[in-house]
Amino acid sequence: xxxxxxxxxxxxxxxxxxxxxxxxxxxxxxxxxxxxxxxxxxxxxxxxxxxxxxxxxxxxxxxxxxxxxxxxxxxxxxxxxxxxxxxxxxxxxxxxxxxxxxxxxxxxxxxxxxxxxxxxxxxxxxxxxxxxxxxxxxxxxxxxxxxxxxxxxxxxxxxxxxxxxxxxxxxxxxxxxxxxxxxxxxxxxxxxxxxxxxxxxxxxxxxxxxxxxxxxxxxxxxxxxxxxxxxxxxxxxxxxxxxxxxxxxxxxxxxxxxxxxxxxxxxxxxxxxxxxxxxxxxxxxxxxxxxxxxxxxxxxxxxxxxxxxxxxxxxxxxxxxxxxxxxxxxxxxxxxxxxxxxxxxxxxxxxxxxxxxxxxxxx
Ligand SMILES: Nc1ncnc2c1ncn2[C@@H]1O[C@H](COP(=O)(O)OP(=O)(O)OP(=O)(O)O)[C@@H](O)[C@H]1O
Numbered sequence: 001x002x003x004x005x006x007x008x009x010x011x012x013x014x015x016x017x018x019x020x021x022x023x024x025x026x027x028x029x030x031x032x033x034x035x036x037x038x039x040x041x042x043x044x045x046x047x048x049x050x051x052x053x054x055x056x057x058x059x060x061x062x063x064x065x066x067x068x069x070x071x072x073x074x075x076x077x078x079x080x081x082x083x084x085x086x087x088x089x090x091x092x093x094x095x096x097x098x099x100x101x102x103x104x105x106x107x108x109x110x111x112x113x114x115x116x117x118x119x120x121x122x123x124x125x126x127x128x129x130x131x132x133x134x135x136x137x138x139x140x141x142x143x144x145x146x147x148x149x150x151x152x153x154x155x156x157x158x159x160x161x162x163x164x165x166x167x168x169x170x171x172x173x174x175x176x177x178x179x180x181x182x183x184x185x186x187x188x189x190x191x192x193x194x195x196x197x198x199x200x201x202x203x204x205x206x207x208x209x210x211x212x213x214x215x216x217x218x219x220x221x222x223x224x225x226x227x228x229x230x231x232x233x234x235x236x237x238x239x240x241x242x243x244x245x246x247x248x249x250x251x252x253x254x255x256x257x258x259x260x261x262x263x264x265x266x267x268x269x270x271x272x273x274x275x276x277x278x279x280x281x282x283x284x285x286x287x288x289x290x291x292x293x294x295x296x297x298x299x300x301x302x303x304x305x306x307x308x309x310x311x312x313x314x315x316x317x318x319x320x321x322x323x324x325x326x327x328x329x330x331x332x333x334x335x336x337x338x339x340x341x342x343x344x345x346x347x348x349x350x351x352x353x354x355x356x357x358x359x360x361x362x363x
Pocket of ligand 1: 123125127154229282283317319325327
């Protein structure tokens with residue numbers, strides 16, 4: 001069925017879905033255009049204001065159920081989107097920090113599942129996730145990256161992923177994409193990363209489940225999960241749905257970033273996920289012209305903090321122009337210039353992480 005006919009069929013099944021005012025969703029101007037991010041998957045949005053989001057959650061769920069009745073559709077992802085951009089809102093209920101075990105069969109071919117988290121946004125968590133994944137691959141491991149950063153999925157850009165995911169051999173799950181020798185899939189491959197999404201609890205759950213349990217990750221030594229920044233609902237959804245081996249925390253040396261990193265460590269400890277180590281990113285700047293070292297965000301703060309809290313320190317990544325440039329171009333420096341100073345720092349960090357995983361008898 002072509003996309004236009006499928007859109008017409010979708011309108012037909014959505015006729016029975018009622019808005020809070022009793023009108024049909026199909027006839028309202030709130031319905032966004034349907035897309036097919038992958039075979040057997042459909043995705044569309046319902047436009048709401050931030051204030052309406054809670055009242056529209058049942059509509060969103062009913063729309064997902066209705067869309068999954070369409071022939072050939074196995075999974076629907078329906079999102080609430082707002083016209084104006086605003087900060088992501090946490091769900092109504094505060095997250096319950098209780099350890100939860102993911103279903104045993106999930107990710108059974110993956111030896112170690114590691115969350116890469118930061119506490120504070122913008123410290124280079126996603127860039128470090130990709131760099132670390134490539135450094136682990138450089139050491140001979142088979143590595144996957146799952147981008148669960150629902151507030152700013154950047155893995156497609158960092159790896160230059162433009163293809164659409166395809167169905168796996170079982171005809172049910174998705175196959176991850178391949179880039180630079182890594183398996184990778186991003187929440188940005190399932191939803192439009194440019195719309196202002198209002199992520200609510202159940203919506204986060206369904207997006208995260210699709211990435212974790214409904215993707216055929218195959219046999220991997222390590223799966224790195226690029227976590228959403230912060231310590232709220234979205235992080236909880238990831239931790240509860242993935243059988244995590246441990247977490248790695250990325251921080252810059254600044255006090256402000258370290259306070260949030262500490263919060264992140266406390267969250268993982270509460271959830272009984274071992275913290276495998278801390279990485280100091282943007283540690284110092286080595287001037288390519290004069291060779292001088294400049295400690296723009298300070299230096300050594302994360303090492304000191306890790307020692308104080310009693311978690312391993314994995315190493316430092318210098319602030320490097322070529323790393324930023326490569327990240328923007330989707331040409332990660334660890335893949336293109338593993339011999340560079342920053343490449344070597346990351347490979348050394350990956351070596352530390354590999355040791356930790358070996359000590360646990362996982363790889
Ligand atoms: N070591 C580094 N040297 C130079 N630039 C870096 C370094 N690490 C990250 N960056 C740059 O910093 C910016 C932020 O990085 P990134 O998007 O990885 O952060 P993040 O913590 O994942 O952000 P968010 O919280 O928004 O998801 C990017 O432009 C990236 O290229």
